[in-house]
Amino acid sequence: MRKFTLNKEAKKKEPTKEQINRYKDFSRLSHEYERLVKRPKKPLYKDPKLFLYLFLLGLILYLMYFESK
């Protein structure tokens, strides 16, 4: 939540060059980007939709095999 207040000191609030440079780091950004895009995929057993799909596929194949016997 933000709240406006009156600055009676009449001093301009500007960041210094040192303050800015403390946070300027492209290698950190690249690292975070790599982590973001190369996030490991969900394992099969944790994906309920895919799990159900594989289960049904297996069941159909099993029934087909059972019928052909």
Added chain:
Amino acid sequence: MSDSELVILAKENRNYFGVLYERYFDLIFRFIFKRVGGDEESSGDLTQQTFLKAMSSIEKYEDRGFPFSSWLYRIAQNEVNLFFRSTKNEISIEIEDRQIHHLLEEANLGSYMSESDQEKLIHQLNTLPDDSKDLIELRFFQELSFKEIADIYSITEANAKMRIYRVLEKMNKNWNV
């Protein structure tokens, strides 16, 4: 190399985004710093977050004739608003005397104000809806031009002017209530 050329290259190879990062980091940091009331740590985190979002969605960026910086401003604006919504602490944004005078003149509220009137004005600003607060902040406290505000919102300059004057008109009407 121009921004548009760098964007094309960055879409293929993210290392080129580094040049854009170096070019605009200071600008975005200053913008966020003022918006979060001079909180250095939050400004650093939000600036980094802004560039991370920009870097990961650069493929979606389309050059529609607006400067590349306005796209970054827009992402930064969203990040700051998310931050305002998520934080429990009150963030104090200090307004200078001359900025108040500029606002007074534009809102046709006179050029001089007593201390109690100034407090009343600040109270009125604090009760504005968030989108109106954003516009007032960008114009009078960030001191951006109508053109720059228009670019951030992807609207015409006339439209930006109209939106800001509508807020000022509303403030003027509420002043004597």
